[in-house]
Amino acid sequence: MSSSNKRERELARAKRERQVNRATSAKRKRGVFAPAALILVIALLVVWNKWNSEQTSVTPSQSNTQSSSIYCGDAPIANVAAASFTKPDKMDLSKKSYQWVLNTNCGQIVIELDHKAAPTTVNSMLFLTENKFFDNTPCHRITTSGLFVLQCGDPTGVGSGGPGYKFKDENLPKQKENNYPAGTIAMANSGPGTNGSQFFIVYDDTTLGANYTIFGHVIRINQLE
DSSP: OOHHHHHHHHHHHHHHHHHHHHHHHTOOSOEEEOOOOOOOHHHHHHHHHHHOTTSOOOOTTOOOSBOSSOBOOOOOOOOTTOOOOSSOOOOOOOSSOEEEEEEETTEEEEEEEOTTTOHHHHHHHHHHHHTTTTTTOOOOEEOOBSBOEEEEOOTTSSSOOOOSOOBOOOSOOOSSTTSBOTTEEEEOOSSTTOBOSOEEEEOSOBOOOSOSOEEEEEEEEEEOO
């Protein structure tokens, strides 16, 4: 790698760290919802490495549970017996801000929810969280070329599961380059108005059709000791 490319990567990493630090320091009073949604080992390692360029990159073929600096427990078994609902209950979204904490087998992913711009989505995700819908569910899909997303939220672990209901799109970005930047949390779908429980974490700047509801952003990753 040339010195100029190395310098560019270091500057980009420093910029992302500053953005996360600014977001973290600005958050003090908030409500916290913490699902026990476990993430596949490989998935979180890829996310972690994209934000920490000193570590070696991880590819989907690597299924071990240990790297030079990260140790993870066993990945979860798909929860095929997850509950099904006709519609979500109305949640209290009156607080100034909310964090959604994904407790994983590699550590925590802390997400700031955008309940102002995506109230229907946030309401549904918090409802499912309170009903333990995401407990012991894997992230079933990771893409590593062109599209940089980690997809989660399917209790069956195969990409076709959902909560039993669907809801509308909201807070769609403009169609432009990198319209889903690193750290974005958005809903997966199979067409307009088909949101359910599946969501994806963008771990590197990605350009997509402006069809996926953005409902939050990663503000911190807490690695397991």
